[in-house]
Amino acid sequence: MSSATIKKLEKNFMIVLLVVGGIIISIPFMWMILSSFKPLNEAVQMPPTFLPQNPTFENYINLFTNLNFGIYLRNTLIIVFFSFIGLIFNGMAGYAFAKYQFKGRKVIFYTILATMMIPGQVTMIPVYLILNQMGLTNTMTGIVLPGLAVAFSIFLFRQFMQTIPDDLIEAARLDGAGEYYIFFKLIIPIAKPVFAVQAILTFIAAWNSFLWPLIIASDQRLYTLSVGLALLEGQHSSNFALQMAGAAFMVVPIVIIFAFFQKYIIEGFTMSGLK
Amino acid sequence: MGNLLKTLYRDRHPYIFIAPAFLLLMMFSLIPIVVAFFISFTDINLRGLADWSQISFIGLENYIKLFNDSVFITSIFNTLFYVVIGVPLVIICSLSVALILNYGKDKIFHFFRAVYYMPSITNIVAVAVIWGFLYNTHYGLFNYFLSLVEIGRVPWLEQPTLAKISLILLAVWKGLGINMIIFLAALQGIPKEYYEAAKVDGANRLQTLWHVTIPLLGFATFFVTVTTLIGWLQFFEEPYVMTNGGPLDGTLSMALFIYRSGFQLSEFGYAAAGSFVLFFMIIIVTLIQFKFRKADVEY
Incomplete structure (x- = not known):
């Protein structure tokens, strides 16, 4: 041969x-x-x-008529919406770390990176106690707040925004553009690729959010799809057809989004500069 | 003083940009770790939550109690079991898939890259529910397949050791995608010249793989090992949804133990102490890896 x-x-x-x-x-x-x-x-x-x-x-009809999947879906979408606001916060922070010189920049940035090392199990109890003190347990605010700022996302934004030329920002300043105007009208359009990747990842994370809603929501009114599905698994433990419909309802939207954006999602992870 | 305020006002923009994200991280990551540390030395529980005067400082008592708690010890051993079997399995599987995927550039390779990646973005609860059905002793697909080759019913989730292995299989399936992508990115970053040089020297495929490719994957392997280890030490959702720690605490992980003591038994101080033991283990394991990490081969 x-x-x-x-x-x-x-x-x-x-x-x-x-x-x-x-x-x-x-x-x-x-x-x-x-x-x-x-x-x-x-x-x-x-x-x-x-x-x-x-x-x-x-089975699918059952999810919405006999079980509260309609409410779970609504709650999940609320979480998705707020996590997009969090995404803008992360983008703003990433921009400041990439493009401004200011006192304490390094210290604050490394502090933020260090928070990535803290395991969720360590913070979940004190965060619950803090939210309880603020009267936010069993509220949507309590579910949404802890997940808004994401250190890894700030890091990715910073990495990308460092590649934007300083001259561009300087030129806008000379033309009399204010700092907020520059960020929202100039930087966000330039950083579209990284915002797109982050938006998809944020959507997936929010859609899948489980631990916080599980801890904070004691009322079924506030359950997300994941928590509702875990409840369904416990309550209808032998109705496998119903369980599979519930699981499919959670998985299929993500699979569809993934099919459309797979290139961006996969590249999103390699964008962090890993060799 | 007036001057300082003036400069502060002039330079306010970066601070305003980082303020929302930083304050949130402060509130929900940095302050909590201090709070967790302090309450791990107290006996705070549901009663203490309502009335702070009920909380008392008890020193190391939580920690001493933990190491005399046979359930906690079991959860440590279970977690180590997950890590020792799961981590190498994830690395070997994801590296093998990455090597195969790196073999060609046709459409079919791209398509299957997506297929192998899929499990890692799907919801963990949904995944656990699906696998719970597949593993079911009576109605599960796996036992049906086995019955075709004359193997009797396997109690996948009903025997402590086997249940751990079943959960590992599921977690490997789920963890494959992301690590495979990291390996794939690293493989595609290796310059062609190295392979050509190996060819000129008369190395066969296996030798090239062993002496060229794998050493050059040093950093990717290190990264995957560290992140996978940290992830597996925090193993939570799979046992929570599929077995709830049973049978006989056979699948109880440390993270699940902490969740249970904290939110089902409301022993917040005790749970916080448990979480610090876990945190300490994570730090030790990570430090060991940094220590034993061989210098990267630069390319």
């Missing part, structure tokens, strides 16, 4: 490996989707059916 054929064979072998591995990786997703359209007795039937024999939307 010539080396070219060996190379081709090798590549085909790699593709086969990739496909087999990919199918194994996707089994949980496929099973979730398929089971969510089966009536309960079919979902737990042994041997299982592959495609739903009597496809039904009953």
Whole structure:
């Protein structure tokens, strides 16, 4: 065999490996989707059916009529909305660290980086106590506030904004533009790529938020989709078809967003300058 | 004094820009760690929360109690079990996938890059719910597959050691994507000349992999190891949703122990002490890695 054929064979072998591995990786997703359209007795039937024999939307309808998934969805979207405001805060901070000289810049920046090292388990109890002291437990504000500022996001914004030329900002200043005007009208449009990546990551994080709503919300009115799904899992522990519909309702939107933006999401992680 | 105020006013903009984010981080990351440290030496619980005069300083009592608490010791061993098996597994799997993905540039490789990445962005609760169904002893898909090859029902989540392994499998599946991307980025950053030089020297594929590629991945491997280790030490959602720490505390992780003592038993001081033990372990493990990290091969 010539080396070219060996190379081709090798590549085909790699593709086969990739496909087999990919199918194994996707089994949980496929099973979730398929089971969510089966009536309960079919979902737990042994041997299982592959495609739903009597496809039904009953499980999905159930989520909204008998369970409170409508409210959970609304709460989750509120969290998403506020996390976008947090994103602007992070962008502002990243800009200041990248483009201003000021007293304490280094110290404050390293302090912010250091907060990334603190595990969530250490802060969750005192944050709960602090919010309790402020009377914010079991409120939407209490759920949203702790997650607004994200150190890693500030870091990424700073990295990107350092590449914006100083001359550009100076020129705007000479033209008489104010500092806020410069940030909102000049910097944000230039930094669109990093804002886009951060917006997608922020959306995913907020959509998936679990621990804070779980701790802060004692009232079902404030549950997010994740917390509601965990509750569903506990209360309807044998209704697997319903559970799969709940899971699919959480996963599918993210999968769709991911399919559209996958290039940006994946590059977002490599943007942090990792070799 | 007037001068100082004037300069402060003139230079106010950067401070105004960082103020919202910094104040939030201050309030919810920096101050809490001080608060956590202090309350770990007190007996604050639900009663103390309502009436501060009920709180008393008890010194190291929480810490002493922790190390005599067999449930906490179990949670430490479980967490170590997760780390010792899970971390190498994640690294080996994600590196292998990255190597295969790096093999070609066709559309199919890009497509599968997305497929392998998918689990890492999906909601952990949803994932745990799906896997709980797959693992179900009677109705689960996994046991059905096994029954096809004449293997009897495996109690995936019902036997302490096996349940830990089942949770690890799920977490590896979920952790694959992000680490694979880091490895892939590193692989694509290796200059072609190194491979050509290896070829000229007559190295075969395996030798090239072992002596060229893997050493050049030094920093990526280090980064992945540190972040994965920290992540696994904080293992929480999987046992919370799938087994709630059972059977017989067999899957109880330290993070879940802290959550339970804090929010289900309302023993805030005790839980804070537990969280500091975890924090201390994280710091030690990270420092050890920095210490043993071999100098990077520069390229």
